[in-house]
Amino acid sequence: MTTETADQLIRFADQNIEPNGSIWFFGAEPFCNIDIIRYIVEKSHTNGHNWKFGATTNCTLLTEELAQWMKKFNFGVNCSIDGLKDSHNTNRIYPDGSGSWDDAWRGLPFIRKYLNPTPQIRWTVTPSTTKSLADSIKTFVEEHKLTSLAVDMVYEVEWTATDLATLKSELEIFRDYYSKWMSEGIPVFTMFTRDANAAITQSERRWCSRCGLGQGAVGVDYDGTLYLCHRFIDSHTIKIGDIYNGFNSTRLEWMKHRRKAAPYR
Numbered sequence: 001m002t003t004e005t006a007d008q009l010i011r012f013a014d015q016n017i018e019p020n021g022s023i024w025f026f027g028a029e030p031f032c033n034i035d036i037i038r039y040i041v042e043k044s045h046t047n048g049h050n051w052k053f054g055a056t057t058n059c060t061l062l063t064e065e066l067a068q069w070m071k072k073f074n075f076g077v078n079c080s081i082d083g084l085k086d087s088h089n090t091n092r093i094y095p096d097g098s099g100s101w102d103d104a105w106r107g108l109p110f111i112r113k114y115l116n117p118t119p120q121i122r123w124t125v126t127p128s129t130t131k132s133l134a135d136s137i138k139t140f141v142e143e144h145k146l147t148s149l150a151v152d153m154v155y156e157v158e159w160t161a162t163d164l165a166t167l168k169s170e171l172e173i174f175r176d177y178y179s180k181w182m183s184e185g186i187p188v189f190t191m192f193t194r195d196a197n198a199a200i201t202q203s204e205r206r207w208c209s210r211c212g213l214g215q216g217a218v219g220v221d222y223d224g225t226l227y228l229c230h231r232f233i234d235s236h237t238i239k240i241g242d243i244y245n246g247f248n249s250t251r252l253e254w255m256k257h258r259r260k261a262a263p264y265r
Contacts, residue, residue: 005222005224006036008224009023009224009243014047014049019049019051020051022051022054023040023051023053024054024056025037029058030056031055031057031062034061038069041053053073053075053076054075054078055077055078056077056080056122057077057078057080058080058104059079059111063110067110067111067114067115070114077115077119078119078122079108079120080092080124081123082124083129083133083136085102090129118145118146118147120148120149120150120189121140121148123150123151124152124153124154125167126154127159127160127163130170131170132170133151133171133174134177137149137190141181149190150191151191153167178193213255214227214229214251214255220243224244225239226247226251227239227240228254
């Protein structure tokens, strides 16, 4: 993203989000472009905006100085760490094939020191990293005292019957751990537990789609193109406008489509 696009993003946000709304940086790794993040955050504050800011980061580029700057602006953060070392290094690798876990684990303490002692871990599970998932979660909770775990499955890849059977077995093991922690007063959060509880207990429709298809939040690409949420950007197909011209009719069509769709259980 260029500074010209960033300026327009600030103008677009000024017109389209609530005074207490938020801008969340994501990527790839957003801190590869720390200069543009600093530019947007600091200029927004200079202009008198009180938006909340945050980032989803793999923690490999975090330094103490950066964490201190983030604290100054009350940053939220999701830490993309896929479990223990072997699991994490299965998919989160550098171009030379080496794993990124050591660097991520070196950056995580800066987040815990300056921003949040129990930051949310954005833990992505693929068929190749499902085995021993429950025990990996147990290690995070009991040894590392990390209790906010946004564990989520990759839905864009194929899960075979064998993969799903392994996942089911791991979740059954996790269920027993989870019951134990809750009975001991250890408030462990996992995203799939939250979603399951919402599906069972809520009569409202808001749980049906986490992103809301452009109703409460949108994804903004580096060039200013608007998508229904950040997960749609890679598709480069369902564009709902841009930060220069605003929303197009596609956004309204998708909102109508979502309201008409039947809830699922």
